[in-house]
Amino acid sequence: MGAINLDDSVMTTRLDSVVNWARKNSLWPLPFGTACCAIEFMSMMSSRYDFSRFGAEALRFSPRQSDMLLVLGTVTNKQAPVLRQIYAQMAEPKWVVAVGVCASSGGMYRTYATLQGIDRVVPVDVYVPGCPPRPETMIYGVMQLQEQISRESLSSRKEHIERFYQSLARQEERQRASGKSGYQTVREMVLEAGEQGEQQIW
Amino acid sequence: MVIERIEAQLPGVVLDRHDFRGDETAVVAGDRFLEVVDLIFAEGFQMLLDVTAVDREAREPRFDVVYHFLNLTSQDRLRIKVPVAEGSAQPSLVSRFKSADWSEREVFDLFGIPFEGHPNLSRLLMWEDFPGHPLRKDFPLDGGDRFCSQDIGASFAPEARSLNA
Amino acid sequence: MEPTSQTATPRPDGDRMIVNMGPSHPVTHGTLHIVLELEGEIIVKATPNIGYLHRGVEKLGENLTYQQFIPLTDRLNYCSSLMNNVGYTVAVEKLLGIQDPPRSRVLRVLCSELARIGDHLVCIGINAVDIGAFTAFLYLFRERETIYDLFEMMAGQRLHSSFTRIGGLFRDIPAEFEPLCEQFLESCPRTVDEMESLLTHNPIWAGRTKGVGAITPENAISWGYTGPCLRAAGVAQDLRKGQPYLDYESYDFDIPVGTTGDVYDRYLVRTEEIRQSLRIVRQCLDRLKQLGPGPVIIDDYKIALPPKEKVYTRMESLIHHFKLIMHGIEMPVGEVYSATEAANGELGFYLVSHGGKSPYRIHVRPPCFPIFSSFDEQVRGRIIADAVSVLGGMNVIAGELDR
Numbered sequence: 001m002g003a004i005n006l007d008d009s010v011m012t013t014r015l016d017s018v019v020n021w022a023r024k025n026s027l028w029p030l031p032f033g034t035a036c037c038a039i040e041f042m043s044m045m046s047s048r049y050d051f052s053r054f055g056a057e058a059l060r061f062s063p064r065q066s067d068m069l070l071v072l073g074t075v076t077n078k079q080a081p082v083l084r085q086i087y088a089q090m091a092e093p094k095w096v097v098a099v100g101v102c103a104s105s106g107g108m109y110r111t112y113a114t115l116q117g118i119d120r121v122v123p124v125d126v127y128v129p130g131c132p133p134r135p136e137t138m139i140y141g142v143m144q145l146q147e148q149i150s151r152e153s154l155s156s157r158k159e160h161i162e163r164f165y166q167s168l169a170r171q172e173e174r175q176r177a178s179g180k181s182g183y184q185t186v187r188e189m190v191l192e193a194g195e196q197g198e199q200q201i202w
Numbered sequence: 203m204v205i206e207r208i209e210a211q212l213p214g215v216v217l218d219r220h221d222f223r224g225d226e227t228a229v230v231a232g233d234r235f236l237e238v239v240d241l242i243f244a245e246g247f248q249m250l251l252d253v254t255a256v257d258r259e260a261r262e263p264r265f266d267v268v269y270h271f272l273n274l275t276s277q278d279r280l281r282i283k284v285p286v287a288e289g290s291a292q293p294s295l296v297s298r299f300k301s302a303d304w305s306e307r308e309v310f311d312l313f314g315i316p317f318e319g320h321p322n323l324s325r326l327l328m329w330e331d332f333p334g335h336p337l338r339k340d341f342p343l344d345g346g347d348r349f350c351s352q353d354i355g356a357s358f359a360p361e362a363r364s365l366n367a
Numbered sequence: 368m369e370p371t372s373q374t375a376t377p378r379p380d381g382d383r384m385i386v387n388m389g390p391s392h393p394v395t396h397g398t399l400h401i402v403l404e405l406e407g408e409i410i411v412k413a414t415p416n417i418g419y420l421h422r423g424v425e426k427l428g429e430n431l432t433y434q435q436f437i438p439l440t441d442r443l444n445y446c447s448s449l450m451n452n453v454g455y456t457v458a459v460e461k462l463l464g465i466q467d468p469p470r471s472r473v474l475r476v477l478c479s480e481l482a483r484i485g486d487h488l489v490c491i492g493i494n495a496v497d498i499g500a501f502t503a504f505l506y507l508f509r510e511r512e513t514i515y516d517l518f519e520m521m522a523g524q525r526l527h528s529s530f531t532r533i534g535g536l537f538r539d540i541p542a543e544f545e546p547l548c549e550q551f552l553e554s555c556p557r558t559v560d561e562m563e564s565l566l567t568h569n570p571i572w573a574g575r576t577k578g579v580g581a582i583t584p585e586n587a588i589s590w591g592y593t594g595p596c597l598r599a600a601g602v603a604q605d606l607r608k609g610q611p612y613l614d615y616e617s618y619d620f621d622i623p624v625g626t627t628g629d630v631y632d633r634y635l636v637r638t639e640e641i642r643q644s645l646r647i648v649r650q651c652l653d654r655l656k657q658l659g660p661g662p663v664i665i666d667d668y669k670i671a672l673p674p675k676e677k678v679y680t681r682m683e684s685l686i687h688h689f690k691l692i693m694h695g696i697e698m699p700v701g702e703v704y705s706a707t708e709a710a711n712g713e714l715g716f717y718l719v720s721h722g723g724k725s726p727y728r729i730h731v732r733p734p735c736f737p738i739f740s741s742f743d744e745q746v747r748g749r750i751i752a753d754a755v756s757v758l759g760g761m762n763v764i765a766g767e768l769d770r
Binding site: 250270329 | 418421423425426427430461462464588590591593602604609610701703704713715717719727728730732736737740741769
């Protein structure tokens with residue numbers, strides 16, 4: 001029996017790298033499309049910019065089947081508890097990309113009705129500025145997320161996701177106690193955090 | 203034209219009128235409003251485009267409920283304004299025009315003007331237990347959210363990466 | 368797909384199931400929430416719940432100057448931003464009692480019709496995607512990318528152009544615009560033909576859309592329908608013909624009118640409107656050549672900013688610039704309602720001015736607001752799949768619905 005040369009067919013690496021490589025190249029997006037950025041997202045999925053090159057062909061509108069939440073467009077105060085619920089229903093590993101200035105910071109809508117940035121209610125990994133961002137900008141944002149994912153470690157706990165679930169429990173407790181609707185509860189939590197100088201409610 | 207016919211058939215109902223930039227406008231008292239609507243419906247103004255309101259703040263009565271009508275055959279437009287005091291109700295037009303349904307709900311939501319006879323007078327754009335009526339002049343633009351005008355909390359500057367790195 | 372709940376024996380209420388369509392759903396165009404009460408597959412009641420994109424635009428307008436409101440109008444119907452810009456600036460110009468120069472009027476018609484084509488392309492594409500026909504969307508979006516290139520050439524931005532100003536336009540079109548527009552006028556009819564070959568005589572498409580969401584003309588008028596949905600129902604109402612603005616009476620085009628008002632008719636009306644808009648764009652290009660170069664914004668420096676060369680060299684222009692930016696335009700006291708024919712119907716702007724730099728009250732009359740309010744009546748007694756077709760045919764854009 002002769003020796004078999006395995007040099008080209010075997011490589012040694014760390015488990016982290018392999019898992020991160022697989023995760024970052026098969027990000028299945030959940031397009032949480034609310035407003036105009038969703039139209040630019042549609043452009044990104046079409047043939048000219050072709051987002052599916054990045055492994056994101058499978059658009060899953062179900063949170064159970066996707067790992068990247070793309071928040072496309074303005075999130076209003078009425079939409080905030082809905083966003084929290086969708087994020088809660090996603091299975092880990094999960095990432096959030098705030099696409100557009102409305103999702104990142106409230107955009108030009110500094111009003112009673114608009115949430116001033118989704119990072120007040122859910123943890124965000126990448127912010128993509130623009131109103132709306134060009135499809136190339138959104139692709140660059142996802143590439144930044146891919147770089148972030150490649151630096152992750154399997155053994156580190158996702159502390160921000162844990163804090164989010166705790167804030168969700170607080171929200172439900174508060175809703176049960178006061179009898180108010182989910183919209184009003186989240187709005188009150190956001191306003192109180194602002195009064196105390198806190199950026200976010202999770 | 204049509205306002206003259208309204209004045210002829212229902213004398214005293216038109217409190218004020220103008221046609222600034224060609225928009226025929228009549229201010230009508232609230233208690234005779236339904237008669238005017240029936241009259242103009244018969245005249246051909248069969249599409250109610252929009253119901254909205256204006257908060258006149260210090261003036262008594264506080265609000266002006268504004269209706270825009272369109273006559274599809276003659277392509278004429280008509281604006282009817284009804285002064286409504288704070289707290290008093292305005293008769294609903296849902297039985298005559300189906301488009302009044304949501305328009306009146308929106309006015310109720312954003313201004314707090316109730317409409318008598320509306321089948322489902324609940325908030326439309328804000329959530330059910332939202333405190334206050336946003337488009338009133340005494341409601342602040344940011345609704346109490348300090349973030350609208352200030353950046354509070356953690357600054358992400360130390361963690362920011364240069365795009366060229 | 369005939370409704371059968373009227374003939375079935377009444378069942379106890381315990382069989383009713385409540386299903387949420389939205390606010391996060393692939394089919395809802397933007398964020399809409401519809402609570403469907405179902406008996407099996409039949410919809411017994413559909414309650415729309417809107418406001419998930421209510422951003423407070425009308426109240427924000429009371430704190431901004433008239434020029435600063437223009438970017439907010441872009442984001443109303445975000446599929447055809449330019450038409451909203453045009454509609455708003457036409458309203459402000461009506462309030463001021465001025466008119467923009469001839470070249471600006473032709474360019475406004477040109478970009479409105481391009482935006483209308485873009486909106487109908489998206490509407491038909493998304494309607495098809497919801498029903499399951501994905502290919503049409505990809506073909507149509509290729510044409511929309513060309514429209515984006517044209518808008519980017521004109522205004523610098525693909526989607527939210529903010530191209531118009533009070534008294535005219537931001538700037539004139541560059542030299543590269545015309546060749547690309549000619550190329551678009553050649554390729555778009557071919558793409559629309561391709562799309563029609565996929566959909567118009569397709570038995571699945573006809574089965575999903577014929578007879579679904581039909582409405583009588585009287586009912587449509589009572590609901591406040593305008594635009595393609597009203598024309599599909601058989602009423603020949605188009606503001607471009609009925610109450611022309613921007614010299615529309617001098618252009619040669621037809622208005623397609625349907626018969627039953629169902630989703631299939633709405634699709635056919637929109638397809639034909641794309642072709643008619645292409646005719647108007649052709650006439651605009653010819654007219655631009657006839658008019659030759661000229662100003663695209665009014666020459667009154669109390670309303671429109673003076674050109675930068677004058678601002679940097681002349682004192683009066685500098686002062687005009689300062690006054691316009693800091694104190695806004697001096698508006699007459701009064702109120703106007705101005706309506707234009709947007710892609711979805713009559714887009715109205717009601718402006719109340721007390722003479723200050725901001726409007727005292729600004730109200731937008733969105734075309735899809737009354738159309739969507741009739742959703743319950745349209746889908747009662749039909750199955751869930753019809754709710755999807757009807758929603759697509761109505762072309763509800765949450766940005767203008769909720770403002």
